[in-house]
Amino acid sequence: KQEVTQIPAALSVPEGENLVLNCSFTDSAIYNLQWFRQDPGKGLTSLLLIQSSQREQTSGRLNASLDKSSGRSTLYIAASQPGDSATYLCAVFSGGYQKVTFGTGTKLQVIP
Amino acid sequence: EAGVAQSPRYKIIEKRQSVAFWCNPISGHATLYWYQQILGQGPKLLIQFQNNGVVDDSQLPKDRFSAERLKGVDSTLKIQPAKLEDSAVYLCASSYTGTVTYEQYFGPGTRLTVT
Numbered sequence: 001k002q003e004v005t006q007i008p009a010a011l012s013v014p015e016g017e018n019l020v021l022n023c024s025f026t027d028s029a030i031y032n033l034q035w036f037r038q039d040p041g042k043g044l045t046s047l048l049l050i051q052s053s054q055r056e057q058t059s060g061r062l063n064a065s066l067d068k069s070s071g072r073s074t075l076y077i078a079a080s081q082p083g084d085s086a087t088y089l090c091a092v093f094s095g096g097y098q099k100v101t102f103g104t105g106t107k108l109q110v111i112p
Numbered sequence: 113e114a115g116v117a118q119s120p121r122y123k124i125i126e127k128r129q130s131v132a133f134w135c136n137p138i139s140g141h142a143t144l145y146w147y148q149q150i151l152g153q154g155p156k157l158l159i160q161f162q163n164n165g166v167v168d169d170s171q172l173p174k175d176r177f178s179a180e181r182l183k184g185v186d187s188t189l190k191i192q193p194a195k196l197e198d199s200a201v202y203l204c205a206s207s208y209t210g211t212v213t214y215e216q217y218f219g220p221g222t223r224l225t226v227t
Contacts, residue, residue: 004154006154031214032214032215034215034216036218041223042220042221043116043203043218043219043220043221044155044203044205044216044218045218046215046216046217046218049215089154089155091216093214096167096168097143097160097162097167097168098214099157099160099168100145100157100160100216101157102147102154102155102156103154104152104153104154105153105154
């Protein structure tokens with residue numbers, strides 16, 4: 001059974017700082033890994049999807065990396081802004097029909 | 113392109129009552145998912161449809177939850193009877209399975225409060 005862990009559960013940083021969010025998974029036989037952002041009371045917004053054959057993906061100030069062999073992914077946010085404050089979730093696609101398993105999320109607060 | 117639509121956005125019911133949620137996925141998306149997200153936790157997959165068929169419902173409490181997807185488009189999720197622990201946000205997502213990625217797109221969710 002796939003298990004996904006995100007550490008830390010919460011993070012508070014001053015504006016402008018670069019930061020890294022972590023996602024670990026127990027079964028390395030994955031198809032894809034997707035990072036999401038969730039604002040309070042809202043649904044999930046897709047940030048980046050990394051296919052199992054890829055090492056990283058970039059979008060603007062975001063960079064996500066994937067190391068399947070060690071069961072890890074990181075989301076790097078450069079020059080953080082108050083608008084980045086949200087909960088960040090990673091989701092792993094594995095098994096038949098690419099079953100999705102989510103982590104518990106990291107709640108990020110960027111202080112102006 | 114229209115996103116995933118869900119209704120209602122909010123629902124308050126008493127325990128032992130029944131409730132139904134509706135989801136309309138993005139046009140052309142064959143795969144549809146229902147998730148339950150309890151406050152402070154990540155979403156938990158309840159059921160996954162591929163067109164009309166169920167491909168995973170291993171975490172669906174089948175004694176009280178049911179879901180259907182007619183004609184491979186819209187879907188409804190029903191709870192009967194509701195319990196206090198069913199209070200959560202119910203999220204619907206869809207993905208296009210013409211590629212290998214199964215990238216998911218989410219609706220805004222329905223917040224259910226059971227009193």
